[in-house]
Amino acid sequence: NLQLILVLRPTGLFHRALSDIAFKFNRDEFKMKVPIIMLGSVSELQGYIDKTQLTEDLGGTLDYCHNRWxxxxxxxxxxxxxxxxxxxxxxxxxxxxxxxxxxxxxxxxxxxxxxxxxxxxxxxxxxxxxxxxxxxxxxxxxxxxxxxxxxxxxxxxxxxxxxxxxxxxxxxxxxxxxxxxxIKHQQKLEQCLHLRNFEQNFREVKAALDIVSERLSAFTDVGNSCSHVEHILKDLANFEEKSCETVAKARMLASEGDAFIQSNHYAVDSIIPKCSELHHLCDAFTTEMERRRNVLNKSLELHGLLEKSMKWCDEGIYLLASQPVDKCQSQDGAESALQEIEKFLDTGAGNKIKELNKVYREYAHILNEDLKVL
CATH class of the missing domain: 1.20.58 (Methane Monooxygenase Hydroxylase; Chain G, domain 1)
Structure with a gap:
């Protein structure tokens, strides 16, 4: 962008002479494509450059300090x-x-x-x-x-x-x-950390669920008496109480995974099947727990019915065995004994097991060979 060269001659006589000599001997070096103008005074310089662009030593108003510049x-x-x-x-x-x-x-x-x-x-x-x-x-x-x-x-x-x-x-x-x-990188790392924590917790929770499910499967005994069934029910209730924490942790972890899925976690393809498995295991455990409780309650109901019937039968046997033989030798005595027996039979309406086929159907899942004989 060089358009013009302005050369200001020195004001001193000696310096002016030296500059003229130097310019004459080096004229070829100054042959450029832009014009060179020799100026004799500062006032001539101000004809080309505005005072605001000249420093004070050149008669301008520009505030200039070389060290500061x-x-x-x-x-x-x-x-x-x-x-x-x-x-x-x-x-x-x-x-x-x-x-x-x-x-x-x-x-x-x-x-x-x-x-x-x-x-x-x-x-x-x-x-x-x-x-x-x-x-x-x-x-x-x-x-x-x-x-x-x-x-x-x-x-x-x-x-x-x-x-x-x-x-x-x-x-x-x-x-x-x-x-x-x-922000994106940090979110990705935090999601990765959440995923690794989720995976680690999943392995621990699944192992715990497998253990309680295996223990639940051991509750196969339906009992051989009311007291026995009540004891098994108590053990089942204690086991359920201890297992609640494991199931609760599994459901909480599944909910945490569901939240990751809702927030568009980058690893949803890995999280979804794990959440589904947790939900399935928890539901299966709860369903099986309820089924076994119902089985035991049915067993308790059946044993109660059997024990009540057997007690009534024992009372009938005792009644027959306690009748004096000489009592039946007279008509009045025989009628009296018969009335006692009929009166006792009337009390057995609620203790009699009717329609055995219906009983077999209703309690088929808990009836073993011993109970069928009874």
């Missing part, structure tokens, strides 16, 4: 390099996160999440320091306006302000992109 340019270039390095580091870290394989156990997943979070926090701190650095530079550029609201920044200051603001905007955009990526 050099320090500021160094700071801006350093900040630009910092922004570039930060973007590169974040990109490398993002690639590392994206290529990380998810662990297969709780401990490794938890450790990986902690390591990545620690690295992320360090990155965020580096970004914070970089932003702070940029804000400090921007503050030093606009400091004259802060001190004097009527102050007008010169072009160089405006360019510096624009550069720093652009770098800060770039830094914020980089940070926002990283934050968005980190």
């Amino acid at each position: 050099l320090s500021r340019r160094t700071a801006i270039e350093g900040f630009a390099q910092k922004v570039k390095q930060t973007a590169q580091i974040l990109q490398s870290f993002g690639t590392e996160l994206a290529e990380t394989e998810l662990p297969n156990d709780v401990q490794s997943t938890s450790s990986l999440l902690a390591i990545h979070t620690e690295k992320k926090d360090k990155m965020k701190e580096d970004i914070r320091l970089a932003v702070e650095q940029g804000d400090d530079i921007l503050g030093s550029i606009t400091e004259p306006i802060t001190e004097n609201p009527e102050y007008k920044l010169n072009q160089d200051q405006l360019d510096n302000q624009t550069t720093v603001e652009r770098l800060l905007a770039q830094l914020h955009e980089t940070e926002s992109a990283f934050d968005e990526f980190w």
